Amino acid sequence: MYGDALMRREGRGPWWSNGCVACGEANPAWRCEDCFGGQMICSSCITERHFAEPLHFLQEWQDGYFQGRTLRDLGLRYQVGHFRGEDCPFVHLTPRANGFVVLHDNGIHVIDIDFCGCPGSPSEVEQLINIGWYPATSTDPSTAASLSLLRRFHCLNLQARVPAYDFYNTLVILRDGAGLNKPPNRLQQFMNMIREYRHCQMCKRAGRLHDPTGIAGTEPGELCIVCRACPHPGINLPEGWEDAPPEIAWIYRLLVSKDANFKMKGRDRSTRERDPTLGPGWAYMVANDLYLKHLSKYVAEDEISHCVSFAALWTANNKRAKGLRASGVGSVSCSRHELFRPLGTGDLQKGERYCNMDYLFFSSLIGVTLLSIVSSYDIACQWGRNFWERAKKMPSHMKLSESIEVLFKVPKFHLPPHIKKCHGPYSFNYTRGVGRTDGEGVERNWSWLNWAARFISVMGPGAREDTIDDLCGFSNWKKTVDMGNALLRKMVLAIPKAMIHSRAFYAFSEGLREGHESDLLVWEKAVRAWEVDSELENPYEYPEVEAESMADVMSRISSEDHARVARDGAAAVLVKPAAFLLAGLEIEEQQAAVLLAAKRKAMTTIQATELQRRRTLLLGKVSALRDIQETYMPGLRQWITQQHPLPPPANNAKPETIKIYLPSSIPAAARNSVCIAGLAGHEDSLRNAQASEALRDLRSGLRTRTFAHQFKRKHTAGQGMWTKSRTLLDGIEDRIRSAAERYRAARAGLMALRGAGVWEQQFRVLGKDDIRGMNERLMNDQEKEDARKARLLAGLAADDDEAAVDAYGEAVELTVLFNLETGEGNRLLSWIWYTTTGSGDVAADGSLHPDIRVEWTKARARADRWREELILVDEEMRRVLVFCRWKAQWWTERVALRPSASPELAEGLRAYALEQAARETAWAIQWHGKWSAVELEEDDDEFTNDPVEEEEDIF
Structure with a gap:
């Protein structure tokens, strides 16, 4: 249906037989592509209708199909400067043998026009702009672009990232897709008009056209869109802000970020004489003459030294530097709202040097009269050295008052690769008065600019700077418009x-x-x-643990494992009530351990034999407990026989499933008739101690696991060492699991004995998510997706079913070691670290x-x-x-x-x-x-x- 309808439009349609839609003349042969309806009309009527529409394309029905025509083919001349149909008695003719070229939304037009020559009439340029055409030159213009076209391209260039070259060639193929009737080439004129239009728009939006001094009176940085959420004394700060007490003065602090971008290269094209900047130093890019004058004093200066492991800082800087006027750009933006600062952007000639970055930083702060500034920079630890000495060498109009406090910080993502001594002093997380600022805003600005790097790199110096100014301005405008939602x-x-x-x-x-x-x-x-x-000891830093202590960890775990396996029952020992209960609790713990061991998916012969031996020992302990249980729980046998349904019979082949009846296993109503007096109270005390000790062991195991992972990542190399470390980590995981199960059993016993109460604030329900070390968190969805993609890139299955469960068939919740900086502010510590009773959390001197x-x-x-x-x-x-x-x-x-x-x-x-x-x-x-x-x-x-x-x- 749609296809047939489109094909019918290739013909004259259903109305042509009715004659010209305007005068009724038979067999009309013309129609306009841009007028509504596409109806057929005669040649005289179509000429009459288009006296005021010179930028429409026509079609004539000839030889059985429509052929493209223009109003010029009909002899139409467009009169500029007068009402429709009115000829100028003093028409001003300028020889334009090839016609006047107009670039419009629907293509490139060649038309004939007459300018008004009446006394006192505007200039040709003004006449063209009055009708919405922007001339390519101010002297005898023969080319123009409609303002609607310039605005359309401006929006598409900034929002849809359409380069000027591609946009212009789109206009060409709109009318000549077959390449048979190419229009006059006006690419260069289009480029010039775009630059001028952009510049005029910036001046207009900054209010320069309202000022009596006009565009020529523009002050440095005046064309910028400033961040209205940042502090501006005299505009959006309250009176007396400078006298605010220290505890609140930090809210009037300016936070800025700076960085270098080596994708924004500039090739050595043209010269500044042939391609000057239209607004030198009026917006975001610094004035080139003053900038180069300052840099000329530091020709031999090396790049800023660093302590980070980002290879880009010393490889990408000078990569493919031959034939470049600029190896990149440096820029300063506000840290919290990510708007480019006025006069804070400039070219880099050779890597990241102090002279460049200092100039851009101080230039972006011209006129700032605040008392405190936080400067974020990925190598701030080096840049901050001798800062005030270098500040004295700045041009006089850029010098910063030494009464201003300047704090140097490293963005959160960039801080971990720095050496350890940088972590605390340069961290946003540990700096008062910065909120949740991450300092990475300038990096996000690069993602906006980098899309334009390809076509900006081939521009001349003036066009490049004007375009960067325009891109920075649009970025700031979008963020200003979104300020309501962003805050x-x-x-x-x-x-x-x-x-x-x-x-x-x-x-x-x-x-x-x-x-x-x-x-x-x-x-x-x-x-x-x-x-x-x-310079004092960093309170946020974990104490260093020497590598030799790894042997101590292995020795301690091995000793505990040996003692647990070799330990036998206490059947022959005369027990007291507390000892009876301890034996019961011990059996419960061993049952849980055997249950876990029995779940192992793939057992070796040795492991199967060990499991059987543990079952045999456990069965003996259960039998011994049964022998003495009637002494302390005399009513137990009778209570069991009264249960409906009856408990399952004991399975001696699997003693880990045999029910161990302790006072907490008996309902409160029957407990006094089953147990001797005071037995439940004894169990309550033991369960309380069991829960506390289990939490202590759980915390100890988690601390050990964190250290072991850090040690393995740092020191383990080779298959043999990896296998040994894997064995160690498996042992640590077993201890963590055992402690968790002991805690859950203890808490269940307390719940049965006490019921709900305030004690639950200390001993909470222990979920899988709670079993996390201090520097651990569960892997988030993005990290899981990254791991899945990494497996695909490695040629493995996207989802590793074996990795989803452990050796015992239980689901594994993947954890990652928590980075010192990235995401630190969103971390919530597991509740298990809030209760620190137990000797494992206390040092010999009683300190935690x-x-x-x-x-x-x-x-x-x-x-x-x-x-x-x-x-x-x-x-x-x-x-x-x-x-x-x-x-x-x-x-x-x-x-x-x-x-x-x-x-x-x-x-x-x-x-x-x-x-x-x-x-x-x-x-x-x-x-x-x-x-x-x-x-x-x-x-x-x-x-x-x-x-x-x-x-x-x-x-």
Whole structure:
């Protein structure tokens, strides 16, 4: 159906027999491709209809098919500067033998036009722009592009990433797909018009056309779209902000990130004389002349040294550097909102040098009068050295006041490869007043710019800088438009996270308080002292464990395994009630261990023999327990016979399945008639101790597993060493599993004996997700997907069924060692670390294990950063609304800046300024409505209290 309908349009359609749709003349032969309906019309009517539509393409029915025609073929001349159909009595003719070329949305047109030559008439350029055509030159123009085309390309270039070359050739094939009637080549003119149009749009949107000094009076960086959520004194900061006390002054701090991008290369094409920059230093790219003048003092300077293991820093920098004017670009953006800073972007000539990065950093801060700045840089540990000495060598207009505090940090993703001593001092996670900033925003900006690297690299110097300015501006504009949603998302995430981590830290501290309050006070003082002086011992750093201790770990595990296997029953020993219960608990533990061993999927002969031997020993212990059980549970036999249905008979072949009746196995109503007095109370005490010891052993096993994995990854090489380490890790996993099962059994016994109660706050339900080391977490879905892709790339099955279960057939929840930086702020410590009773967590001098101290300090930092994030986002919302109101007023004041303008120009200036002011007001109203439900109240103590003061209250 669709195909037939399309084919019918290749003919004259159903109405041609009715004659011309305008005058009724028989057998009309013309139709317009761009007019609505595609109806047939005669030659005189189609000429009449298109006096005001010179950019339509026509078709004539000839030789049995439609053939392309133009209005020029009909002899039409378009009169510019007069109403439709009105000829100019003083027509101004400029010899254009080949016609006037116009680039429009539907293709490339060649038409004949007449300019108005009336006295006082506008120039040819103004006449063309008045009708919406942008001329390619200001002198005797013979080529123009419609403003709608330029705007369409501008949007497609920025949003859909369509290069100018491809777009222009699309216009060519729209009319000449067969290549038989190519239009005049206007590619270069199109490139020039695009550059000029972009530049004029930037000046217009920055209000330069409202200023009496015009475009020529533009100040450095004035064409930038600034971040309205960042602090701007005199615009969106309250009066007296500079006198704010230290506990809240951090909310007025500027956070910036900088980095180098070596994909944004620039080839040595053309010269600046032939291809100048239209707005040198007016937007994001620094003014080239001043920049090169500064760099000329450091011709022989080497690249910045580093302590990281990213090979890109010394290989990609100079890769294929021959024939390049620029090996890349450096840039500075705000860390929290990722907008490019004014005058913060510039070319790199040879790698990443201090002279380049210093100049861009200080240039991006021209005019900043804040008291504190946090600078993020992937090699900040080196760049921060001698910073103020280098600052003194900057040009006078770029020097930063030494009263400004500058903190140097490394982005979270880039920090782990640094040497260990960099981790604490340069970490965002442990820096007060930065919230959940990660410092990686400039890297995300590279992902936006890199798509354009291919065609930008072949541009001349001026076109390259103008294009980068335009791309940076569009990126900033998109983020400004999305500011309402972006800050809302941050606040919606921060509110529950702040609550969760604050409460988790409080619970952790409460669990440690009893018996260890002095430890907490020592840790708190150590953290605060380190925040003042990072040269002190890092409280967030796990203590180093020497490699020799690995042998100690193996020896201890081997000794415990030997003792467990060699241990025999106590049948011949006269037992007391407590000893009877201990024997019962021991049998339960051994039953669980044998049950686990029996689940092994593939047993060797030795393993099968060992399992049988353990069953034999276990059966003897069960029989011995039965012999003495009647002494302490005299009513047990009678109670069992009264059960409906009866319990299954004992299976001596599998003694691990035989029910061991202890007081907790008997319902509370029958317990007194079955057991001697006080027996249930004895079991309650033993179960409580069993749960505490099991948690202690579980924590000890998890600490050992973390260390063993770190040791294996660092020191194990070769098949033999790997096999030995695998055996060790299997043994550790068995200990962890055993401790978990003992805890669950102990908790089940306590539940039966006590019922629900406050004791459950200490001994919670232990799930699989809870069995995690301090530096471990479950693998997330993305990591599982990455592992699946890695298996495919390695030629293996995408899903490893064998890896999904362990040797005992149980599901495996994959864990990963938690990185020091990446994702640290989202980690929640398992509840098992909140209760630290038990000798395994306490050193000989009574202090807690160092790992507990590290986790406490990290939990403290997580709670602090999320509370800060809440306060920062709330402050940023306030700044944005204040900025919108200020900007609306700013645009309103533009209206009267050019009183001498003609009435038509004055009206246009006024209309544009009022439109911008209305948009700013609309943003403020819309965003305030979005944020009103999540804005913090001034008396919201849970979130707005200063973290330090709140911590003081805890202690």
